[in-house]
Amino acid sequence: MNRVYMDHAAATPVRRRVLDAMLPxxxxxxxxxxxxxxxxxxxxxxxxGQREKxxxxxxxxxxxxxxxxxxxxxxxLAIKGVAFARQKKGDHLVISSIEHHSVLNSARFLExxxxxxxxxxxxxxxxxxxxxxxxxxxxxxxxxxxxxANNEIGTIEPISEISSVCRENGVVFHxxxxxxxxxxxxxxxxxGVDLLSLSGVSxxxxxxxxxxxxxxxIRLMPLIHGGIQERGRxxxxxxxxxxxxxxxxxxxxxxxxxxxxxxxxxxxxxxxLVSGVQERIEHSxxxxxxxxxxxxxxxxxxxxxEGEALLFMLSQGGVYANTGSACASKALKxxxxxxxxxxxxxxxxxxxxxxxxxSNRIEEVEYVLEKLPPAVERLRSFSPVWKKxxxx
Amino acid sequence: xxxxxxxxxxxxPRNVGTIENADGIGExxxxxxxxxxxxxxxxxxxxxxxxxxxxxxxxxxxxxxxMVSDMAKGKTLDEARAITKKAVADSLDGLPKEKMHxxxxxxxxxxxxIKDYEENKLGKPKASEEEPHEPGVTAQEKEQDIxxxxxxxxxxxxxxxxxxxxxxxxx
Numbered sequence: 001m002n003r004v005y006m007d008h009a010a011a012t013p014v015r016r017r018v019l020d021a022m023l024p025x026x027x028x029x030x031x032x033x034x035x036x037x038x039x040x041x042x043x044x045x046x047x048x049g050q051r052e053k054x055x056x057x058x059x060x061x062x063x064x065x066x067x068x069x070x071x072x073x074x075x076x077l078a079i080k081g082v083a084f085a086r087q088k089k090g091d092h093l094v095i096s097s098i099e100h101h102s103v104l105n106s107a108r109f110l111e112x113x114x115x116x117x118x119x120x121x122x123x124x125x126x127x128x129x130x131x132x133x134x135x136x137x138x139x140x141x142x143x144x145x146x147x148x149a150n151n152e153i154g155t156i157e158p159i160s161e162i163s164s165v166c167r168e169n170g171v172v173f174h175x176x177x178x179x180x181x182x183x184x185x186x187x188x189x190x191x192g193v194d195l196l197s198l199s200g201v202s203x204x205x206x207x208x209x210x211x212x213x214x215x216x217x218i219r220l221m222p223l224i225h226g227g228i229q230e231r232g233r234x235x236x237x238x239x240x241x242x243x244x245x246x247x248x249x250x251x252x253x254x255x256x257x258x259x260x261x262x263x264x265x266x267x268x269x270x271x272x273l274v275s276g277v278q279e280r281i282e283h284s285x286x287x288x289x290x291x292x293x294x295x296x297x298x299x300x301x302x303x304x305x306e307g308e309a310l311l312f313m314l315s316q317g318g319v320y321a322n323t324g325s326a327c328a329s330k331a332l333k334x335x336x337x338x339x340x341x342x343x344x345x346x347x348x349x350x351x352x353x354x355x356x357x358x359s360n361r362i363e364e365v366e367y368v369l370e371k372l373p374p375a376v377e378r379l380r381s382f383s384p385v386w387k388k389x390x391x392x
Numbered sequence: 393x394x395x396x397x398x399x400x401x402x403x404x405p406r407n408v409g410t411i412e413n414a415d416g417i418g419e420x421x422x423x424x425x426x427x428x429x430x431x432x433x434x435x436x437x438x439x440x441x442x443x444x445x446x447x448x449x450x451x452x453x454x455x456x457x458x459m460v461s462d463m464a465k466g467k468t469l470d471e472a473r474a475i476t477k478k479a480v481a482d483s484l485d486g487l488p489k490e491k492m493h494x495x496x497x498x499x500x501x502x503x504x505x506i507k508d509y510e511e512n513k514l515g516k517p518k519a520s521e522e523e524p525h526e527p528g529v530t531a532q533e534k535e536q537d538i539x540x541x542x543x544x545x546x547x548x549x550x551x552x553x554x555x556x557x558x559x560x561x562x563x
Contacts, residue, residue, distance in 0.1 A: 309454060333546055346422075
């Protein structure tokens with residue numbers, strides 16, 4: 001086995017059918033959608049067709065979709081766009097303490113602009129408790145943002161319960177669906193959300209494309225001013241090939257979700273990996289919720305070793321995964337997610353995250369289970385923290 | 393991201409382990425902040441005849457420990473103490489900027505082991521509370537990180553702005 005790739009949350013190869021759908025829009029159909037002649041209007045129609053498709057797949061109306069450059073931009077637009085549009089109504093926001101950095105740092109930016117932000121604690125699985133949210137909401141609360149599922153620990157939040165709380169209190173509710181859209185069924189009405197961010201990067205679409213759903217009554221202050229693309233909410237000539245790629249990738253993902261072709265198989269592979277790791281590696285912790293989690297997501301912390309070193313050791317054996325270790329982040333900062341679920345910092349250092357999808361095979365899981373325990377053992381043999389007394 | 397030399401020392405670290413009844417032991421860092429190194433030394437005729445280390449940390453931390461142990465082996469105590477973080481990083485064909493502090497830790501751990509030897513085996517008077525000699529590092533810079541007052545994120549000591557929220561950390 002040359003390469004076992006289990007970091008699909010970070011990036012996926014662009015799928016063949018997605019690439020084929022995109023190719024004409026690089027050279028043959030290259031017109032600017034904003035131009036009036038047929039070369040442009042034809043492309044404009046294509047963009048609008050993709051908008052309809054993306055909208056339909058998440059149960060929205062086409063006018064409620066804004067294409068962005070990434071999930072991060074969609075999150076920024078949701079948080080800052082709503083906060084600035086609603087600042088006359090109030091200056092208070094609530095987000096969970098395990099949000100993606102694009103939500104977290106947007107909220108911190110708003111704090112510096114004079115807004116107040118409440119960071120909602122989560123339980124040991126990373127679940128937001130709707131009762132706690134109820135307590136955190138104040139008359140001046142204008143926005144709540146709780147992610148649909150967490151990328152680091154895989155936990156899926158009780159979004160429809162959370163959205164009911166927001167609706168009862170008249171507060172706009174945004175969810176970051178980057179980890180879920182395409183992986184599990186997502187319908188905005190069923191979830192009851194006012195805004196939802198999504199991205200193509202983990203769906204077999206190219207990098208550099210995302211979208212924001214916003215319920216049509218929601219007012220948004222644009223982040224990028226200029227022309228009237230995206231109905232004035234985001235200036236800049238549309239990235240047509242990437243938009244086509246996102247539409248195609250979402251369409252394929254929806255088909256696969258509907259016919260269940262990968263779902264149970266991916267779940268089974270995940271379960272095999274989790275139980276295999278628990279059997280073979282002592283002093284390991286499976287992080288996140290055991291059941292309420294993304295189908296292909298398995299995350300662990302191994303005591304007495306550091307995640308970046310483990311990733312490199314695994315990659316030498318052809319296994320590719322991810323980590324929340326401080327050493328692997330350029331900011332050298334312990335993962336706020338692992339801290340929020342009560343993992344001590346020295347244990348959080350040994351974090352590793354595997355994200356699988358339908359392209360993975362059970363043989364690959366077996367290969368990981370073969371390579372992972374000796375890698376952990378080897379690093380522990382270097383570690384002054386690993387004492388004989390810790391071994392069973 | 394890492395040079396071939398770093399990867400070599402990470403994959404096949406030299407001198408991993410401990411020494412029974414070591415002449416000196418030095419320990420720096422702690423697991424909470426991500427790196428911890430212990431160095432054990434054997435000294436004969438003022439020379440480091442054996443060095444063993446154990447490291448909890450990233451690729452850079454392990455490679456640095458290995459390189460420091462290699463560079464210091466056979467050297468006199470003074471020569472070993474003169475190994476700078478720059479010399480360690482250079483011998484590894486460089487380290488990513490955010491990993492430079494790891495090279496400091498390696499030299500520090502070795503210097504601590506030598507100090508431990510001098511104080512406990514040679515009976516040198518404990519030289520006040522001063523940390524072991526660290527070339528190029530002033531007392532104020534001992535702390536590995538500074539904490540952002542705004543968002544509480546840890547930043548490298550030389551950061552001017554918080555890497556997390558962008559707040560100005562110093563003038």
